[in-house]
Amino acid sequence: MATPARRHPRGALQERPVGWARNPLVEFDDLLNQMSGLLESTVGGAAPVVAWTPSADVTESDDAFQVELELPGVKSNDVDIEASGHELVVTGEIKEKERKGVLRRSTRRTGSFEYRLRLPGEVDTDKITADMKDGVLTITVPKAEVAKPRHIEIKESDERGESGG
Template sequence: MTMPVRRPRGGAVQDRPLGWARDPLTQFDQLLGEMSGLIESTVGGVAPAIAWTPLADVTESDDAFHVEIELPGVKSKDIDVEANGQELVVTGEIKEKERKGVLRRSTRRTGAFEYRLRLPGEVDTEKINAQMSDGVLAITVPKAEVAKPRHIEISETSESTESSG
């Protein structure tokens, strides 16, 4: 006995291949959240911390590297910035807010985060500057003196001094 096949009507949305309008990163985050909830309900207590990476921009000027990391709602006291050689590591945690009532939906990231960056040149770790403003952590990492580009002047010599020497 064969079962009837149900075919969708209309079709603007169905004409696209399956998954075309989906965001795989969002689905992956949802899957991780569901897995964490499953582990928490099974084992009890707090689920193991899975660090996520915040969004960031890295630019380079002649004398420094500039890193801007989006951390909305995070206080500067909850962020740790470390530099070791050419590696910059920003870690911290966004704490879950206490709410009254039932949370119906949440798409905000919470928990531990980590941003790692290996810079392509030598840097001066003693002069690194970090500032937090409007939910964006701006870090300036100055280049070391040896890594800075240097313009070399070319001097002219006369041919008579070269042949006599």
């Protein structure tokens, strides 16, 4: 049995290879940027700025939550961290670099970003620390004393109900 052949009109070659040539999410980002540009040119620059969310890992230990955000090329002065109640909010901006010549292609994210995290349990917002190293922002959110697991010691008592040693 022969396999069907796909024919292109007038021998035109397929522009896109079979499968995804790049990350499908980049396609959506490009579409969003094009739509924003179109709206901005139509309305005259009054379009709202859409913030993006950086990649993050959240881990939990017995005494703290640790949040690691990927922010390559971002300076700590361009990042703001706020904590209120159970919510942690990280906002900032990656500024567009001034370039010489014509930019032919760009896939790097620029503009405002926002990361929101709702933390389970009680946290101690007064003792939150943040450290920026090698493009990774690490935020440590200690748990409140009430939320930490506590080991309860069991005392043995003799048959008369008196505590023994």
